[in-house]
Amino acid sequence: MQINDRRIHFLYEAWRSGSMRQASEILEMAPSSISRQIAQLEREIGSTLIEHGRREIVLTEAGHAVLEYYRNRHSSLEMLNAQLRDLSAARTGHVKFAIGEGFLGEALYRTLDEFMDGYPGFTLSLSVTDTTEMVRLLLEDEVHFGLGFHPLSHPQVVSRFRAAVPLKAIMHAAHPLADRSSISIAELCAEPLALMGQAFRIRQMIDLAAADSGQLVSPVLVSNSIPVLIRSACARRAVTVLPEFSVRSELSNGQLVAVRIVSSAMQSVYVHLITRRNRILSPQVMALTEQMRKRLAPTALYAPTDGKEPAAS
Amino acid sequence: MQINDRRIHFLYEAWRSGSMRQASEILEMAPSSISRQIAQLEREIGSTLIEHGRREIVLTEAGHAVLEYYRNRHSSLEMLNAQLRDLSAARTGHVKFAIGEGFLGEALYRTLDEFMDGYPGFTLSLSVTDTTEMVRLLLEDEVHFGLGFHPLSHPQVVSRFRAAVPLKAIMHAAHPLADRSSISIAELCAEPLALMGQAFRIRQMIDLAAADSGQLVSPVLVSNSIPVLIRSACARRAVTVLPEFSVRSELSNGQLVAVRIVSSAMQSVYVHLITRRNRILSPQVMALTEQMRKRLAPTALYAPTDGKEPAAS
DNA sequence: CAAATTTGTTGCGTTTATTGCAATCTAAAA
DNA sequence: TTTTAGATTGCAATAAACGCAACAAATTTG
Numbered sequence: 152m153q154i155n156d157r158r159i160h161f162l163y164e165a166w167r168s169g170s171m172r173q174a175s176e177i178l179e180m181a182p183s184s185i186s187r188q189i190a191q192l193e194r195e196i197g198s199t200l201i202e203h204g205r206r207e208i209v210l211t212e213a214g215h216a217v218l219e220y221y222r223n224r225h226s227s228l229e230m231l232n233a234q235l236r237d238l239s240a241a242r243t244g245h246v247k248f249a250i251g252e253g254f255l256g257e258a259l260y261r262t263l264d265e266f267m268d269g270y271p272g273f274t275l276s277l278s279v280t281d282t283t284e285m286v287r288l289l290l291e292d293e294v295h296f297g298l299g300f301h302p303l304s305h306p307q308v309v310s311r312f313r314a315a316v317p318l319k320a321i322m323h324a325a326h327p328l329a330d331r332s333s334i335s336i337a338e339l340c341a342e343p344l345a346l347m348g349q350a351f352r353i354r355q356m357i358d359l360a361a362a363d364s365g366q367l368v369s370p371v372l373v374s375n376s377i378p379v380l381i382r383s384a385c386a387r388r389a390v391t392v393l394p395e396f397s398v399r400s401e402l403s404n405g406q407l408v409a410v411r412i413v414s415s416a417m418q419s420v421y422v423h424l425i426t427r428r429n430r431i432l433s434p435q436v437m438a439l440t441e442q443m444r445k446r447l448a449p450t451a452l453y454a455p456t457d458g459k460e461p462a463a464s
Numbered sequence: 465m466q467i468n469d470r471r472i473h474f475l476y477e478a479w480r481s482g483s484m485r486q487a488s489e490i491l492e493m494a495p496s497s498i499s500r501q502i503a504q505l506e507r508e509i510g511s512t513l514i515e516h517g518r519r520e521i522v523l524t525e526a527g528h529a530v531l532e533y534y535r536n537r538h539s540s541l542e543m544l545n546a547q548l549r550d551l552s553a554a555r556t557g558h559v560k561f562a563i564g565e566g567f568l569g570e571a572l573y574r575t576l577d578e579f580m581d582g583y584p585g586f587t588l589s590l591s592v593t594d595t596t597e598m599v600r601l602l603l604e605d606e607v608h609f610g611l612g613f614h615p616l617s618h619p620q621v622v623s624r625f626r627a628a629v630p631l632k633a634i635m636h637a638a639h640p641l642a643d644r645s646s647i648s649i650a651e652l653c654a655e656p657l658a659l660m661g662q663a664f665r666i667r668q669m670i671d672l673a674a675a676d677s678g679q680l681v682s683p684v685l686v687s688n689s690i691p692v693l694i695r696s697a698c699a700r701r702a703v704t705v706l707p708e709f710s711v712r713s714e715l716s717n718g719q720l721v722a723v724r725i726v727s728s729a730m731q732s733v734y735v736h737l738i739t740r741r742n743r744i745l746s747p748q749v750m751a752l753t754e755q756m757r758k759r760l761a762p763t764a765l766y767a768p769t770d771g772k773e774p775a776a777s
Numbered sequence: 778c779a780a781a782t783t784t785g786t787t788g789c790g791t792t793t794a795t796t797g798c799a800a801t802c803t804a805a806a807a
Numbered sequence: 808t809t810t811t812a813g814a815t816t817g818c819a820a821t822a823a824a825c826g827c828a829a830c831a832a833a834t835t836t837g
Contacts, residue, residue: 154541156469172784181826186786187822198552202744206784206833209605211746212558213551222542224537228467231533238526239511245525292522307805429804432516433525485813494797499815501795519804519813576809620834 158192159221159351161185162200165208166218192217235274246436247276249285251299252377253353254422257292258396262446266439282352289427296426298443300352310423311440314447316394316416318356319409321380323387326408333411336364345372345380345389353420357392360416381407394420396447422447471505472534474498475513475588476726478521479531505530550585559749560589562598564612566666567735571709575759579752586748595665602740608749611740611756613665620741625751626734627760629707631669632722634693636700639721645765646724649677658685666733670705673729694720707733709760735760 164174165185175182193200200214210218237243246266250259263275278284278294285297286305296311320328320339328334328342339363346368347354363366372383380391381398384407392412401407424440426432432440477487478498489494490696491574506513513527523531550556559579563572576588598610599618609624633641633652641647641655653674658668659681685696693704694711697720705725714720719726737753739745745753 154544168782171786180824182784183786183827184825190786196548203785204742204744204832208785213548213557216547216551218545220540223540227533227536227540231467231529234529235509235511235526238529243525302468429517431517483813484815493795495797495813496798498814503815504794516814517803519806 155192155226156221158188158195159217159224161188161193161210162214163218163221165189165201166210166214169207169209182206204291216359217286221224241270241272241433241435243272244270244433244435245274245276246433246439247278247294248439249278249280249288249294249297249299251282251285251335251352252279252347253300253393254298255279255377257400258446262439262442265442269438270435285425287428289425289430292427292430295430296424296440298422298424300356300420307428308425309428310425312444313421313423315418316396316420316422316446316447317421318353318392318412319395321384321393321407321409321410322390323384324405324408325387326390328390328410329408331410333413335413336361336366336417339390339392339412340366340368340389343372343388344368344370345383345391345432346375347380351394356416356420360412360414363416364414392417394422412427467508468505469534469537470745471501471508472537473528474501475505475527476531476534478502479523479527482520498627501598501768554583554585554746554748556748557583557586557748558587558589559746559752560591560607561752562591562593562601562607562610562612564595564598564665565592565660565688566613566706567611568592568690569710570713570777571748571759575752575755578755582749582751591645594663598738602738602743605740608743608745609737609753611735611737613733614669621738622741623736623738625757626736627757628731629733629735629760631666631708631725631730631733632708633703633725634697634706634711634720634722635703637718637721638700639703641703641723642721643725646726648726649674649679649730651701652705652725653679653681655703656685656701657681657683658687658696658704659683660690660693661688664688666706669729669733673725673727676729677727705730707735737749 161174161178164177165171168174168177171185171189172182175185178185189201196213196217198213199211200217202209220272234243263277267275276294278288280288280297282299285294285299286308288294288298289297289308290305292350301310320334320342322329322342328338328443345423346357349355349358358368372380372389374380377393377397380389380393381401384391384398385401395402395409398407402409424443474487474497477490478484481487481490483724484498484502485495488498491498502514508704509526509530511526512524513530515522518734547556568752576590580586580588589607591601593601595608595612596756598607598612599621601607602610602621603618613629633647635642635655654706659670662668662671671681683702685693685702687693688712693702693706694714696702697704697711698714708722710717711722715722738754
């Protein structure tokens with residue numbers, strides 16, 4: 152059945168004001184239109200709604216039922232309007248994104264706190280994933296954006312910006328190399344290392360840099376968990392290689408130190424914020440990505456608008 | 465805000481089928497219309513509902529909110545349809561009517577039982593009122609019809625039919641006059657009488673007939689309750705004057721007898737079923753009035769269609 | 778009771794909204 | 808890149824809604 156709610160509105164006004172003519176003044180229309188629309192509504196519904204041949208508007212039972220429906224619809228509409236107001240005022244919404252394991256840490260938490268303070272009605276979905284999974288999530292629109300190291304190249308995935316996050320040698324403050332301003336790849340490889348598995352981008356970068364120097368990486372501890380690596384450094388059992396922001400709190404309280412590694416490959420490691428191509432992001436999502444950009448590194452660079460170059464691995 | 469639900473239907477189909485083109489086939493319309501209607505809807509609502517510049521339909525948060533409203537509306541509409549089906553199948557409804565005091569009795573109860581058996585979904589409102597109140601109820605549409613003796617004349621009240629209900633002398637079966645075929649007004653007035661107050665139509669009719677015969681009515685018992693009058697007759701304390709149907713059960717079990725009163729005024733007493741002028745009655749109400757007509761007297765007459773003559777007092 | 782008034786309804790021409798077709802543009806796929 | 812599938816836009820045709828005026832019918836009023 153095809154029911155036009157606009158016609159019910161006419162019926163409602165006619166009933167509320169008592170006559171079609173009064174309704175016509177309220178609605179600023181000719182009475183004839185109202186009469187016709189109500190007649191049409193009756194044809195659509197298949198039963199009479201008002202007692203015709205009367206001076207005033209008297210509803211039939213069916214008419215009362217229709218108006219009850221109309222009131223239902225009206226309150227539903229009010230709810231919708233409230234929702235839409237909230238949305239356009241950005242009071243509610245949802246942001247979903249994915250990050251690589253390395254980003255769990257104080258910097259991220261502070262960024263999330265900032266965002267949630269700034270947009271109290273917003274909810275967040277955060278997936279901690281590996282790079283392959285991140286690309287899948289992006290392509291299927293299951294996340295708005297992803298944050299990771301040199302993500303896999305994919306024609307449908309582009310980088311919105313990148314930030315240089317040089318990998319550093321992370322070691323205990325009491326480590327013999329801790330007061331050095333920089334160390335070489337060879338010196339690094341001579342130390343007991345705690346690194347991620349070879350499936351991870353960070354590890355792949357390290358292996359690549361080491362291979363360039365003719366060194367072999369043979370870590371004493373391999374883990375896919377960054378906190379495990381950090382703990383091993385804190386316990387003076389190993390040196391690990393991570394970007395500074397992953398261990399920012401340990402650096403600031405003096406427990407660990409980060410030493411520069413003499414290697415162009417280690418310096419030119421970039422974090423990319425990636426999205427699906429042509430993905431339209433709401434202002435709130437944009438705000439979150441901007442906060443992340445600032446937090447990651449004040450020197451973060453915006454990717455070229457075509458977004459192709461930085462996505463190359 | 466003016467929202468056209470038909471447009472939301474297009475949005476819904478486009479979202480459900482995945483693209484405007486598929487929706488256009490389902491809806492048997494040109495894709496351009498769908499696009500335009502959705503664009504118009506976005507203008508009406510004031511925010512984008514789908515992510516434009518995409519191959520497939522992807523809703524924004526506002527779009528999801530709109531579709532949630534649409535689903536609400538849909539279920540409301542289903543409820544309305546169910547109600548309307550019930551109404552048009554006459555499965556539910558409401559009948560409200562008023563009767564004069566004299567009609568309470570077995571005949572009425574049986575009529576109501578019949579009606580309620582025939583229309584299980586229907587509810588009844590029965591007001592037992594005096595004539596003045598009955599007219600007020602009719603004029604304000606608080607009852608569909610009324611049943612009473614010679615109701616007050618009113619230009620807006622018409623009689624649908626009338627039934628002759630001669631007033632009879634009601635007396636105990638052992639009363640000296642009980643085996644008479646008829647008695648005169650004078651004989652009646654010589655008996656101890658139990659009658660209604662002078663505000664009631666029945667009493668007024670009796671007084672009028674007595675005055676015509678030069679008699680004075682001086683009842684030993686006056687009550688506005690018919691059962692009280694009946695009881696006084698059963699107790700052999702008085703003779704009362706009522707239509708037969710008011711005492712049908714007492715007549716059939718032989719407790720009381722009804723004796724004809726020799727008086728044209730007493731013979732031409734009519735019960736009228738009255739409604740407001742031009743009141744349109746549903747088939748169910750008509751059925752109830754028809755049942756009442758048959759029950760009151762098989763000889764009941766339909767009032768002239770202009771309905772003016774019988775309403776005269 | 779009859780005249781006057783108010784109200785709903787209907788015919789007809791006008792205005793507005795909707796639709797379909799074809800062309801154009803664009804994102805996604807090959 | 809080229810191809811393909813889908814969204815969008817201009818324009819003419821169509822359908823719906825509208826206003827005006829006349830009419831009919833129901834109440835009110837005198």
